[in-house]
Amino acid sequence: MWSSIEHGPEQWRVTVASRNGGWWHYEGGAVQFLAELCDGTLEPWALPPVRPEVTDS
Secondary structure: OEEOOOOOHHHOEEEEEOOOOOEEEEOOOHHHHHHHHHHOOOOOOOOOOOOOOOOOO
């Protein structure tokens, strides 16, 4: 989600929340957050781990 306290979406901060109530602000953009979460470079804090898997259908 985004914290929309600032004026205009280009200034909104990505806010990450987990089901157990933990939350924090991420300083990058939403796409960067997802990329780092999936490739394992982001400290997931209270989020469950992401284990991307490529399968042949």
